[in-house]
Amino acid sequence: MGSAVTGANVEKVPGLNTLGVSISRIDYAPGGLNPPHLHPRASEAIFVLEGRLFVGFLTTTGKLISKHVNKGDVFVFPKALLHFQQNPNKAPASVLAAFDSQLPGTQVVGPSLFGSNPPIPDDLLAKAFGAAAPEIQKIKGKFPPKK
Numbered sequence: 809m810g811s812a813v814t815g816a817n818v819e820k821v822p823g824l825n826t827l828g829v830s831i832s833r834i835d836y837a838p839g840g841l842n843p844p845h846l847h848p849r850a851s852e853a854i855f856v857l858e859g860r861l862f863v864g865f866l867t868t869t870g871k872l873i874s875k876h877v878n879k880g881d882v883f884v885f886p887k888a889l890l891h892f893q894q895n896p897n898k899a900p901a902s903v904l905a906a907f908d909s910q911l912p913g914t915q916v917v918g919p920s921l922f923g924s925n926p927p928i929p930d931d932l933l934a935k936a937f938g939a940a941a942p943e944i945q946k947i948k949g950k951f952p953p954k955k
Contacts, residue, residue, distance in 0.1 A: 810840025810895070818910040830912060832905040836861065836895035843916055844892045850912030851887040852905050856880060859901025865891035890917065923951030 817830040824830055830850075834842060836859065854863070856877050864874025865885045877883050885891040887908075895901045921928060927948070930941045937944070 809843055810837040811835065811842040811893070813842070817907075817912065824910045826910070828908060828910055830907045830910055832907075833857075834893065834903050834905055836893070836901040838895060838898045838900060840895045840901075842893040843918060844890050845914055845916040846888055846890050847885075847907065847909075847912040847914055848888050850907040850909035852885040852891070852907055852912070853882060854885075854893070854903040854905045855882050857902045857904060859895060859899055860897055861901050861903070862894045862896055863892065865889045918947075919951045919954070922948045923953050925953040925955065927953060 812835045813832050814835075815830070815832040816824070818824045821830075834854075836842070854877075856879050858879055860876060860878050862874065862876050863883050863885075864872050866872055866889060868889070875883070893903070921933065922944075930944045930948075933939075933944045934941045
């Protein structure tokens, strides 16, 4: 989707064990997206190294909190809330992301819902999204089931 995450958590850097922190670098191509996702065990603070991004998160009441952030800006995504970062520009962008957990976990919405193994039944997803089953099957085709 035009973004690359280089993570350093306790699985990759054993010295982080018991420290309750981890860090990632995220690089965004022009037009790149870090799609809607959440971290079940951590809040995330990003520091913009280069470029400009449109970022946001959804509160539990469905309110979108968003803004454009520039080089040197900081933005925080609260623990377990859906959030995203998008580079709507024609130049690359990058951030450092800090987490208050040695293993924050990541759950990306699209692949989780439409590429689960075993799959979530089409009729359930169709009802949840107000869509027809063929539409759900088309979306599922974009997210191969996880092994």
